[in-house]
Amino acid sequence: MARWEPGARERLVLAAVDLFTEQGYDATTVAQIAQRAGLTRSTFFRHFADKREVLVAGQETLSRLLAEGIAQAPAGASPLEAVAAGLQRASNAMGPLNRELGPRLKAAVAANAELQERDALKSISLAAAMTTALVARGVPDPTAQLAGELGVLAFKRGFAQWAEADHGTEDQLARYTLAALDELRAATATLG
Secondary structure (H helix, E strand, O other): OOOOOOOHHHHHHHHHHHHHHHOOOOOHHHHHHHHHOOHOOOOOHEEEEOOHHHHOHHHHHHHEEEEHHHOOOOOOOOHHHHHHHHHEEEEEEEEHHHHHHHHHHHHHHHOHHHHHHHHHHHHHHHHHHHHHHHHHOOOHHHHHHHHHHHHHHHHHHHHHHHHHOOOOOOOOHHHHHHHHHHHHHHHHOOOO
């Protein structure tokens, strides 16, 4: 087995998601994931602390991109315009592998309570990153929290729609996340 092959992290994620979907999260071992990816267990542990970590691969990067986009929004941007800038930046970093993994990952998470908890923690972490970035822009805390939560919801809704859309199209994720944010903004106006 190759020791330093390029793309090892991505191959491990693909193998893990496939195995979680095929045989369930609990029945899948690190050794099986490494074998399916054509790598060693030690290579797995160079990239991930345990099999749960595979599902949050890229979370730090996603949080950073969202926060950077918010920080770089124009000075006069409203909180939701800043969130839109964060969504744009993070969405632009997502490619075909992310789109391919979406439905498979969703199925794996839906089938396991531990993974559902992990997914919920990921959402909380993303909202916190956006809230912190908004507060740093001078947005009051309650407004920043609400905008951050709407940003997470928009990202999740947009990602799900993008992942399920016709893969033959060259649609970019940003189109879906920004449309979802617009829908949510309109929905908040009806809350009265």
